[in-house]
Amino acid sequence: MHDPIVTMKDVSYAYENKHALNKINFTISQGSFIGLVGPNGGGKTTLIKLLLGILKPQHGSIELFGVPMNKFKHWNKIGFVSQKANAFNLGFPASVQEVVSMGLTAKVGYLKFFTKEHRQKIEKAVAQVGMSEYLHENIGDLSGGQQQRIFIARALVSDPELLILDEPTVGVDAENVKKFYDLLHQLNNDSGITLLLVTHDIGTMTHHATDIVCLNKHLHFHGNPSEFSSLSDKDLSHFYGHPLNLVTHNH
Amino acid sequence: MIANFFEYEFLRNTFYTGLLIGLIAPLLGTFIVVRRLSLIADALSHVTLAGIAFGLLLEKKYILGGVITPFYAGMGFSVIGSVFIERLRSVYKAYQELAIPIILSGGVGLSVIFISLANGFNTDLYNYLFGSVSAVSRSDLYSIIVITVIVITVIFLFYKELFMLSFDEEHAVVSGIHAKRIHFLFIVLTALVIAASIRIVGVLLVSALMTLPVAASIRIAKGFKQTIVLSIIFGEISVIIGLISGYYFEIPPGGTIVVTSILILLLSISIKKLKFNLSRKKAIQ
Ligand SMILES: Nc1ncnc2c1ncn2[C@@H]1O[C@H](COP(=O)(O)OP(=O)(O)O)[C@@H](O)[C@H]1O
Ligand SMILES: [Mg+2]
Numbered sequence: 001m002h003d004p005i006v007t008m009k010d011v012s013y014a015y016e017n018k019h020a021l022n023k024i025n026f027t028i029s030q031g032s033f034i035g036l037v038g039p040n041g042g043g044k045t046t047l048i049k050l051l052l053g054i055l056k057p058q059h060g061s062i063e064l065f066g067v068p069m070n071k072f073k074h075w076n077k078i079g080f081v082s083q084k085a086n087a088f089n090l091g092f093p094a095s096v097q098e099v100v101s102m103g104l105t106a107k108v109g110y111l112k113f114f115t116k117e118h119r120q121k122i123e124k125a126v127a128q129v130g131m132s133e134y135l136h137e138n139i140g141d142l143s144g145g146q147q148q149r150i151f152i153a154r155a156l157v158s159d160p161e162l163l164i165l166d167e168p169t170v171g172v173d174a175e176n177v178k179k180f181y182d183l184l185h186q187l188n189n190d191s192g193i194t195l196l197l198v199t200h201d202i203g204t205m206t207h208h209a210t211d212i213v214c215l216n217k218h219l220h221f222h223g224n225p226s227e228f229s230s231l232s233d234k235d236l237s238h239f240y241g242h243p244l245n246l247v248t249h250n251h
Numbered sequence: 252m253i254a255n256f257f258e259y260e261f262l263r264n265t266f267y268t269g270l271l272i273g274l275i276a277p278l279l280g281t282f283i284v285v286r287r288l289s290l291i292a293d294a295l296s297h298v299t300l301a302g303i304a305f306g307l308l309l310e311k312k313y314i315l316g317g318v319i320t321p322f323y324a325g326m327g328f329s330v331i332g333s334v335f336i337e338r339l340r341s342v343y344k345a346y347q348e349l350a351i352p353i354i355l356s357g358g359v360g361l362s363v364i365f366i367s368l369a370n371g372f373n374t375d376l377y378n379y380l381f382g383s384v385s386a387v388s389r390s391d392l393y394s395i396i397v398i399t400v401i402v403i404t405v406i407f408l409f410y411k412e413l414f415m416l417s418f419d420e421e422h423a424v425v426s427g428i429h430a431k432r433i434h435f436l437f438i439v440l441t442a443l444v445i446a447a448s449i450r451i452v453g454v455l456l457v458s459a460l461m462t463l464p465v466a467a468s469i470r471i472a473k474g475f476k477q478t479i480v481l482s483i484i485f486g487e488i489s490v491i492i493g494l495i496s497g498y499y500f501e502i503p504p505g506g507t508i509v510v511t512s513i514l515i516l517l518l519s520i521s522i523k524k525l526k527f528n529l530s531r532k533k534a535i536q
Binding site: 094 | 477
C-alpha cells in the first residue's frame with residue numbers, strides 16, 4: 001500500500017485511573033478503508049480522540065501525515081463525523097448550508113469571510129452526499145439518516161484526506177445504512193479519501209473495508225477482511241470477552 | 252403622542268436607546284438561547300443591580316459619585332460578574348449551572364447591602380428594577396451607542412466562529428478554534444448588553460428582551476441568520492410599542508415591552524400551528 005498517514009507508536013491512555021488503551025501500535029495507510037470494531041468500552045472513541053488531539057496520550061507518540069502530533073497544523077486534512085446525537089445542537093434553526101459551512105470556518109480563518117467560492121464548495125459537498133434539494137432546510141427537520149449525510153458533507157467540504165467517523169449509523173434505518181455505505185465506498189474509491197470508520201456492523205465491513213482493526217484496550221487484530229473472516233470463533237470471543245455471532249453478507 | 256418623543260430631549264434619548272437595545276439584545280440573545288445560557292443573562296443582570304446600587308451609594312454619600320455613575324458601576328460589576336461565572340463554570344465542570352445561583356444570589360446580596368447603606372429604596376432604584384422612559388441621559392445614550400458599535404463589530408468579525416461554537420463545541424475545538432477565548436469574549440459582550448439595556452427594561456426584565464424575541468423567531472425561522480433577523484424585528488417591535496404605551500399609560504416600559512414580546516411569542520406559536528393545520532388539510536385532499 002501507500003505511505004502511512006497516521007502512525008501510533010506504543011500509545012497508552014488512561015482516564016484518571018482507568019486504563020482505556022494499552023500500548024497501541026497502529027498505522028493507517030493512504031487510500032485504505034479501515035473498519036474499527038470492538039466491544040463497547042473497548043477504547044474506540046478514545047483512540048479517535050487521541051488522533052484528533054482532543055486527548056493527549058500519557059505514553060507513546062502519534063504522527064499525522066509524517067508530522068509529530070504537537071507540531072501538526074493542517075487539521076483541515078482530517079474530517080471528523082462524531083456520534084451526532086451527543087455533539088450537535090439540533091433543536092435550534094440552522095440551515096443545511098449553514099451547518100456545512102462550519103467545515104470551512106477554521107480553514108477560512110479568523111477575521112475573514114466566506115466568499116462565493118466557499119459557497120460553491122459548500123453546495124458541491126451537499127450535492128456529493130445527495131442532499132442538494134435540502135440546502136435551505138433546517139437540519140432539525142431532516143431524518144436521522146439525512147442529518148448524518150449533512151455531517152459527512154460538513155467533514156468533506158474542507159477536502160480532507162482522512163475522514164474519521166465514529167459510529168455514524170447508530171439510529172439510522174437499514175435502508176439508509178446501505179446507502180450510507182455506498183456513499184463511503186464511493187468516497188474511498190472515486191475520491192481516494194482514506195476512511196477510518198468505527199462500527200458494530202462487522203458483517204458489512206468485511207464487504208467494504210480494506211482493513212479491519214479489533215480494539216479492546218489492546219489492539220488484537222489488524223488485517224484484511226479475508227484474514228479477519230478466517231479467525232476462529234475462539235479468537236473473536238477472546239477479545240470481545242464473549243462469544244460473537246458473526247453475520248457476513250458475502251453470499 | 253409619538254410627537255412627544257421627539258419634542259422632549261429625555262424622551263428622544265430613551266427612544267434612541269430603545270432602538271439600539273432592541274437591536275443588540277435579541278442579536279446577542281440568539282446566541283445566548285442556542286447555547287442554553289439564558290439563565291446566565293439573568294444572573295448577570297442581578298450582578299449589574301449590585302453595581303447600580305453601589306453607584307447610587309457613591310452618588311449619595313461620596314463625592315466620587317460624579318465620576319462613577321450608577322450606569323458605569325453597573326457595567327463594571329456586570330463584566331466582573333461575567334468573569335466570575337466563567338471561573339465558576341470551570342471549577343464546577345460537572346455542575347456548570349451551579350455558577351448561576353451563586354452569582355445571582357451574590358448579586359442580590361450585595362445589592363441589599365449597598366441599598367441599605369444608602370438608606371433604603373427610592374424611586375431611582377424602582378426605575379432600575381422595572382425600567383423607565385425618562386431615565387436616559389445624553390451621556391448614557393452616548394455610552395450605549397459605543398456599546399452597540401462594539402457588540403455589532405465583534406459579532407460581525409467573529410460570526411462564523413461564534414456560530415460554530417454555539418452549535419457544536421466539540422467540532423469547533425477539533426478544528427482548532429480558540430473556543431475558550433471566543434466564549435469569554437462572548438460573555439463580556441453579554442455583560443455589556445445587559446448594562447446597556449437596564450435603563451429601559453430594568454434589571455428584572457432584561458433577560459426577557461434577550462430571550463423572548465428569540466423564542467418567537469425559532470418557531471418560524473429557516474436557518475440561523477433568519478432567526479437573528481426575525482429576533483431583531485420582534486425585539487424592535489416590542490421596544491417601540493412598549494415604550495410608547497408605557498409612556499402613555501405611565502407604566503414602567505419594562506412591563507409593557509415584555510408583555511408585547513409575549514404577545515408576539517403567542518402569535519408566532521399560533522401561526523406555526525395554523526400553517527401546520529393548513530398543510531395537513533392540503534395533504535389530506
Ligand atoms: N471521559 C471519560 N472519563 C472516564 N472514563 C472514560 C471517559 N470516556 C471513556 N471512558 C472509559 O474509557 C473506556 C473506553 O471508552 P470509549 O473509548 O468510549 O470506548 P468505545 O468507544 O470503544 O465504546 C471505557 O471503559 C469508558 O468507560
Ligand atoms: Mg464510542
